[in-house]
Amino acid sequence: MQNIQMVDLVSQYKKIKNEIDKEIFSVIESAKFIKGPAVTEFQDNLAAYLNAKHVIACGNGTDALQIALMALDLKLGDEVITADFTFIATVEVIALLGLKPILVDVDPDTFTLDIKALEKAITPKTKAIIPVHLFGQAADMDKIQQIAKKHNLYVIEDTAQALGADYLFEDKRQKLGTIGDIGCTSFFPSKNLGTFGDGGALFTNNDELAEKIRSITNHGMKVRYYHDYIGVNSRLDSLHAAILKVKLRYLDIYNKARQKAAEYYDNAFKKCEKLAIPKRNNKSTHIFHQYTLKLKNADRAALIEYLKSKNIPAMIYYPVPLHKQKAYRMYDFNNREFPVTNSLSGEVFSLPMHTELTKEQQDYIIEHVLKFLS
Ligand SMILES: *Cc1c(COP(=O)(O)O)cnc(C)c1O
Numbered sequence: 001m002q003n004i005q006m007v008d009l010v011s012q013y014k015k016i017k018n019e020i021d022k023e024i025f026s027v028i029e030s031a032k033f034i035k036g037p038a039v040t041e042f043q044d045n046l047a048a049y050l051n052a053k054h055v056i057a058c059g060n061g062t063d064a065l066q067i068a069l070m071a072l073d074l075k076l077g078d079e080v081i082t083a084d085f086t087f088i089a090t091v092e093v094i095a096l097l098g099l100k101p102i103l104v105d106v107d108p109d110t111f112t113l114d115i116k117a118l119e120k121a122i123t124p125k126t127k128a129i130i131p132v133h134l135f136g137q138a139a140d141m142d143k144i145q146q147i148a149k150k151h152n153l154y155v156i157e158d159t160a161q162a163l164g165a166d167y168l169f170e171d172k173r174q175k176l177g178t179i180g181d182i183g184c185t186s187f188f189p190s191k192n193l194g195t196f197g198d199g200g201a202l203f204t205n206n207d208e209l210a211e212k213i214r215s216i217t218n219h220g221m222k223v224r225y226y227h228d229y230i231g232v233n234s235r236l237d238s239l240h241a242a243i244l245k246v247k248l249r250y251l252d253i254y255n256k257a258r259q260k261a262a263e264y265y266d267n268a269f270k271k272c273e274k275l276a277i278p279k280r281n282n283k284s285t286h287i288f289h290q291y292t293l294k295l296k297n298a299d300r301a302a303l304i305e306y307l308k309s310k311n312i313p314a315m316i317y318y319p320v321p322l323h324k325q326k327a328y329r330m331y332d333f334n335n336r337e338f339p340v341t342n343s344l345s346g347e348v349f350s351l352p353m354h355t356e357l358t359k360e361q362q363d364y365i366i367e368h369v370l371k372f373l374s
Helices: 009-015 017-030 037-050 061-070 089-096 115-121 141-151 207-217 238-248 251-269 300-309 326-331 339-347 359-373
Strands: 054-058 079-083 100-104 126-130 154-158 166-169 172-175 182-186 200-204 221-223 291-295 348-351
Touching: 009 017, 017 037, 017 238, 037 054, 037 200, 037 238, 054 061, 054 207, 061 089, 061 154, 061 182, 061 200, 061 207, 079 089, 089 100, 100 115, 100 326, 115 141, 126 141, 141 154, 141 166, 200 207, 207 221, 238 251, 251 291, 251 359, 291 339, 300 348, 300 359, 339 348
Parallel strands: 079 100, 079 126, 126 154, 154 182
Antiparallel strands: 054 200, 166 172, 182 200, 291 348
8 A cells, every 4th residue: 555645746746647747848848937928827727717707827826915905005003814823824914914814713624714793793893804715615604795795804715725625606607716805825835625725716706906916916006117016926837737637637536535534534533432423514515625634532742643553644634723823922812702712722633644645555544544433
């Protein structure tokens, strides 16, 4: 049996090596490394896939979130609400821009924004909400859009972990990242659509926002050397666009492979009283960026240590809720407002999940998880 990894990018590459290598060499031979035709083509293909009017590629997913906020004309101290249970990037960019991060607790089943907590957090200074579609499934976008409309707030979807998932929004299936004002994603290698390095993108159906975003990613200019906004330098390199062009053609197949692996785990773990398998939100597909279980009445550290001794990697996403992070102490978050993230951070663990998992590998993982818990 092949070594088990959290993500197996080498095996995935080997299956499409010919297509990928051809695209990479064609960029090298053209020497159009920056803003080359591969970038435009990839943006167009992704826009068609998502049914989004505009896709603007950028340097990484964190930049995408920052650029989205920069495009909204917010003032210092304006409040932006996001989930307490996410990767740090989501809240980092709010703080970096001098906006005030307002964290809210999450739903214990889907790990996404808790709607009641969200409503409670809204003040006259609230300007935007950043729902995070964590682990591959959607936050409650119907309610979030209703709340945003009622209070005149922008919605920026953090789709870094859920690219390709869709959601039944107002009776129409839509890709995540295209429901709010702006969607942001990451092409970090291990993401569902990953390149061989860093990359990211923003999506929007709003022409004005698209024009502004395009300009901000390129030093705030529309006409060369005339700067209308304070911008950044954040580009997707042509080489990455070339790789992503190929991998986008496989995204649905990859996501299906993840779903199949998740179902296999589900069937093995659903009867174990010490494990809670990932719950599905009934409006969203779940594309399993992570397969995350909750552990009850068992020692998580000992389980992970045991699995490691059997050469099975397991990870904790996320061990510390954002409101407890040292760098964010100055915001004085009230620990009592986060009962769910406080308990989740002590219970969750994620098992290997990728497109190349074999039945043999999964059987081996399952056998040892259940053996430890029996
Ligand atoms: C990966 C990730 C990001 C950041 O993406 P990078 O490309 O690594 O900058 C942002 N938000 C979430 C939820 C992520 O998982």
